[in-house]
Amino acid sequence: GHDAMIGCLVYSPDSRWVATGSYDNTIILWDTTGRCIEEWVAHAGVISCCAWSPDGTVIASGGSDGRVRLWDARTFCLIHVLGYEHNNPYSLFVHFSADGRWLASGGCQVDCCMWDVAAGKLHKVLKGSNSFRTATFDPGSTRLAAASDGYKAGIWDIETGEPLVVLQQRTKRVSDISFSPDGKLALSGSYDETVEIWDVRSGLSIMSLLGHTGHVYAACVSPCGKYIASASYDGTVRLWRTRDGSCLVTFVEHQDRVRHVAFSPDGQTLSSGANNGT
Structure with a gap:
């Protein structure tokens, strides 16, 4: 499979597939027997994070180029490129909300950004969230x-971007x-x-x-x-x-x-x- 370190690993919502991103710049889609189904170059640099949308139609990926890319999970074609200006862009996480409406991304010296998935646009930057290593939505x-x-x-409120609990x-x-x-x-x-x-x-x-x-x-x-x-x-x-x-x-x-x-x-x-x- 990959020629370098595994940067991320996620299951499809129906448990039939596993997607892995690597430091070799590729994403591989596997079935659960370990057979490689599809492989594609997804970023110009390291792929450090990926996520599967709850409805199984979209795979999000991010990495050292500071951009988040949304891929069609059936055709593997690019849907959106999400960008946000940073001093030192490096995406460490991408996560979909359970309703599929929002995508969170962030990383080293990077704000935690909330994206509107359907529109492919920035919704909100969480306050006080610079240089966050990981994040995830509640159910x-x-x-x-x-x-x-x-x-x-x-814990942050998604709608307001305000911190709730430390x-x-x-x-x-x-x-x-x-x-x-x-x-x-x-x-x-x-x-x-x-x-x-x-x-x-x-x-x-x-x-x-x-x-x-x-x-x-x-x-x-x-x-x-x-x-x-x-x-x-x-x-x-x-x-x-x-x-x-x-x-x-x-x-x-x-x-x-x-x-x-x-x-x-x-x-x-x-x-x-x-x-x-x-």
Whole structure:
């Protein structure tokens, strides 16, 4: 498949396909048997993030050229190029809202931008959101959780762009953040080697999941809400039980730092991507 590091990994909403973006400038569409279905050069530089629209018709991608591109997920033709002037553009995340109306993007020294997907235009820049590393929408498409370079994370109102809650400050960078399926909890992975579960109303930590011996680069909650998966620079993927934080299994198949992990929307499979392109 790819000739360089995996920059991103996402499932299609129907769980039939997996899209991966790489530092080799390409996106590959796979079926769940691992067969390559389509490959195309998507950016002039590194591809560091991608997302699938909830209706399965659009794939968004971003990277080191500072532009977000929207692709037709059936024909793989370019639909829109979303641009916003930055001093040092580098997109680290793109995420669709659950209703498909909005797309959030941002990155290193880049504001967190809200885009109107249908119009292909900028809707709003979230206030106080410069240089954010990761962000994701809640299930109701009304809030956005985001984490910054300054070891801070919080919840923003999508319509107004105003901050709602500041999550308890971390001692090291938060690399990934997501909501639980019911929107009551937030989950973060951090360079302090922990996975943290937060109450989104109070902003307080409920539980720390301990066990990784390297940076936790990605973490996500299963569609049923009962499980958490985390990917780490220690070369492992761990599966945890949400209720009590116990580690159920540690996957050791990767031979390099693991940067990405994702549950399929139907909750039946778990996929991961590493620095060596696997």
